[in-house]
Amino acid sequence: MINQILLGIILSISISLAAWRFQSLSQSGALAAFIIGCLIFGLGGLPWAALLLTFFISSSLLSRLFSSRKRIFNEKYSKDSQRDWGQVLANGGLGAGLIVLQTLFPQQYGIWIAYIGAMAAVNADTWATELGVFSHNPPRLITNGKIVERGTSGGITLMGYLAASGGALLVALTALPFSGQSSASFIILAGVIGGIVGASFDSWLGATIQAIYFCPACQKETERHPTHTCGAQTRHSRGFVWLNNDWVNFACSLTGALSSSLVYWLFFS
Numbered sequence: 001m002i003n004q005i006l007l008g009i010i011l012s013i014s015i016s017l018a019a020w021r022f023q024s025l026s027q028s029g030a031l032a033a034f035i036i037g038c039l040i041f042g043l044g045g046l047p048w049a050a051l052l053l054t055f056f057i058s059s060s061l062l063s064r065l066f067s068s069r070k071r072i073f074n075e076k077y078s079k080d081s082q083r084d085w086g087q088v089l090a091n092g093g094l095g096a097g098l099i100v101l102q103t104l105f106p107q108q109y110g111i112w113i114a115y116i117g118a119m120a121a122v123n124a125d126t127w128a129t130e131l132g133v134f135s136h137n138p139p140r141l142i143t144n145g146k147i148v149e150r151g152t153s154g155g156i157t158l159m160g161y162l163a164a165s166g167g168a169l170l171v172a173l174t175a176l177p178f179s180g181q182s183s184a185s186f187i188i189l190a191g192v193i194g195g196i197v198g199a200s201f202d203s204w205l206g207a208t209i210q211a212i213y214f215c216p217a218c219q220k221e222t223e224r225h226p227t228h229t230c231g232a233q234t235r236h237s238r239g240f241v242w243l244n245n246d247w248v249n250f251a252c253s254l255t256g257a258l259s260s261s262l263v264y265w266l267f268f269s
């Protein structure tokens with residue numbers, strides 16, 4: 001256990017520093033990632049580390065690979081590809097809480113399933129955001145199906161859902177070797193449902209109560225505040241001011257964890 005914790009600390013320092021150096025994380029983001037990494041690697045060991053790394057590596061690679069093709073849409077998103085502490089906590093905070101819970105209650109296998117759901121959801125959401133913009137068909141609002149401009153919060157496409165399923169499936173497949181007491185089909189089902197429900201809830205919040213701003217210079221809707229990518233001040237146009245992108249991502253991971261837990265509960269009780 002002591003060796004695992006030491007290894008976890010060394011691994012967390014290396015990854016956070018590398019991510020900061022390659023500008024995947026800001027300075028505050030690297031510090032938050034270091035703390036979350038220590039908890040998940042140190043207490044969770046290889047199984048928990050594998051899921052976190054699957055999310056971190058695949059989503060960083062996707063945003064890096066497509067950053068040039070996507071640049072025209074980028075101003076729609078509240079932050080660029082460099083993640084700060086709020087984004088890191090939004091995506092990994094629940095996982096860190098779950099490993100603390102698992103350490104206190106080692107017999108509770110359901111906590112592992114909840115973690116699979118949380119990681120599947122944030123990965124599904126990131127993949128959908130990164131790859132959904134390549135859809136040939138325009139997005140439709142998740143609430144009423146009306147066609148909206150590309151990059152609009154709450155807009156969904158078939159491409160986005162395929163990407164979300166792929167992101168969730170990758171997390172589920174990574175979890176398979178560590179989920180010996182469940183069948184492979186159950187882990188895949190729980191992971192993909194967690195991913196789809198989490199990403200859908202994220203879109204639903206974007207379409208309804210998430211804080212959305214308006215840039216008077218570009219005449220465009222944006223999640224960025226207080227300033228737009230163009231430098232102009234954005235003004236609040238709809239949604240709750242406190243419900244920013246980070247809270248929406250946290251809600252995504254929480255609904256993912258709850259949906260996968262529900263699947264587990266329905267099958268095993």
Ligand SMILES: [Zn+2]
Nearest residue numbers: 215218228230
């Ligand atoms: Zn602007």
